[in-house]
Amino acid sequence: MTIVHETPARRIVFAAGSAGTLQGELAELGWRRPLVISGRSHAAHAERLVAALGAGGTIIGVRVHVPVALAADARARARELAADCVVAIGGGSAVGLAKAVALTEHLPIAAVPTTYAGSELTTVWGVTEDGRKTTGRSAAVAPRLVVYDPELTYGLPPEITGPSGMNAVAHCVEALWGPNATPLTEIAAREGIALLARGIPASQRAPHDTEARATALTGAWLAGEAFAAGGALHHKLCHVIGGMLDLPHAELHAILLPYSAAFLLPSAPRAARAIARALGTDDAAAGLAALAREVGIPAGLAALGMTEADAARVAAAAFPDLPAEPRRPTPVELEDLLLRAVRGTALPH
Ligand code: NAD
Numbered sequence: 001m002t003i004v005h006e007t008p009a010r011r012i013v014f015a016a017g018s019a020g021t022l023q024g025e026l027a028e029l030g031w032r033r034p035l036v037i038s039g040r041s042h043a044a045h046a047e048r049l050v051a052a053l054g055a056g057g058t059i060i061g062v063r064v065h066v067p068v069a070l071a072a073d074a075r076a077r078a079r080e081l082a083a084d085c086v087v088a089i090g091g092g093s094a095v096g097l098a099k100a101v102a103l104t105e106h107l108p109i110a111a112v113p114t115t116y117a118g119s120e121l122t123t124v125w126g127v128t129e130d131g132r133k134t135t136g137r138s139a140a141v142a143p144r145l146v147v148y149d150p151e152l153t154y155g156l157p158p159e160i161t162g163p164s165g166m167n168a169v170a171h172c173v174e175a176l177w178g179p180n181a182t183p184l185t186e187i188a189a190r191e192g193i194a195l196l197a198r199g200i201p202a203s204q205r206a207p208h209d210t211e212a213r214a215t216a217l218t219g220a221w222l223a224g225e226a227f228a229a230g231g232a233l234h235h236k237l238c239h240v241i242g243g244m245l246d247l248p249h250a251e252l253h254a255i256l257l258p259y260s261a262a263f264l265l266p267s268a269p270r271a272a273r274a275i276a277r278a279l280g281t282d283d284a285a286a287g288l289a290a291l292a293r294e295v296g297i298p299a300g301l302a303a304l305g306m307t308e309a310d311a312a313r314v315a316a317a318a319f320p321d322l323p324a325e326p327r328r329p330t331p332v333e334l335e336d337l338l339l340r341a342v343r344g345t346a347l348p349h
Contacts, residue, residue: 005182008142016210019112019149023052031085035078037097039090042114046089057081062093065128071100078105092117099125099141110145114152116168121224133243148221150213158204162295165200166254168223169193173261176271177326178229189226193278195219200295232323234260240318247304254297258289259341267327289347300344311338
């Protein structure tokens with residue numbers, strides 16, 4: 001057995017109110033002129049940070065999947081400011097734009113996540129041009145500093161909290177059979193599922209409850225750590241569907257997960273036991289479906305506009321390059337899985 005577990009150097013600060021320590025954290029690292037990238041929901045935090053530092057500048061407003069034109073503008077702004085770091089305050093879209101800048105401008109990143117997407121802990125970057133998403137891995141885009149502040153997630157409405165949380169659950173589930181899984185990613189995945197299953201519904205019921213939000217965000221942190229294991233069939237399908245049909249990232253993961261898991265789990269009994277235990281149930285696939293229902297995820301991808309004809313096209317595009325672990329579907333099985341996911345065919349209760 002050979003195991004390689006590589007952890008990029010990073011400092012993680014987790015506390016309610018910790019966004020207020022960001023200026024001091026940057027100073028500790030010797031960073032003085034940040035390009036601060038934020039979504040509109042956290043523009044005030046970005047502006048305040050730059051005003052307090054008296055240096056650097058902001059980009060307010062990001063787009064999902066990092067369009068190349070936006071990346072080019074952000075890179076130019078970083079050069080114009082002579083920025084010495086990039087700070088991302090927001091969800092995966094803000095962190096994604098920061099990564100695009102870091103990749104070419106060789107700047108370190110500080111990330112302040114406000115969703116459960118987990119990009120702040122991965123080495124994966126991506127940009128989109130003419131509807132085609134190019135992704136890659138580079139240690140240079142792994143944030144050096146991550147500040148988790150549950151208070152920043154108070155404003156995340158239930159309809160984003162649910163899918164974003166299930167996106168993190170998907171990282172945990174596939175980490176259990178990902179190509180680079182290690183004992184540490186397995187522990188993170190198991191614990192991440194348990195925390196998310198408690199924290200996400202509780203955060204939807206009480207969006208300003210610090211404990212609920214901290215539970216969910218800790219689960220998302222562990223999901224990001226777990227995802228160093230890499231993804232498999234579920235992530236491959238989301239990548240192909242997302243690129244081909246431009247569907248919203250978190251919602252797509254959230255709806256597909258119970259279907260991809262129901263297909264794969266019979267071939268991954270150890271993972272199935274771990275997921276079932278984390279969810280406090282006997283049946284992992286049914287438990288994931290029940291969690292998705294509880295947090296308000298629609299049953300089928302048709303709710304996002306995907307059609308049965310799309311399912312056939314996705315199956316054809318994805319099939320040649322499917323991961324073998326824990327199980328590679330036949331063309332018929334793959335199309336059947338996707339058709340069930342489009343139709344929202346009932347899963348076991
Ligand atoms: P997002 O960043 O686009 O945010 C979703 C929506 O939530 C936006 O409208 C945003 O303004 C809003 N929002 C974010 N935080 C909020 C808050 N605290 N309060 C109120 N509103 C808030 O979506 P996402 O799901 O976080 O990220 C999706 C993107 O991240 C995709 O492009 C995906 O490919 C990428 N991603 C990358 C990785 C990676 O490892 N590279 C991992 C996961 C996701």
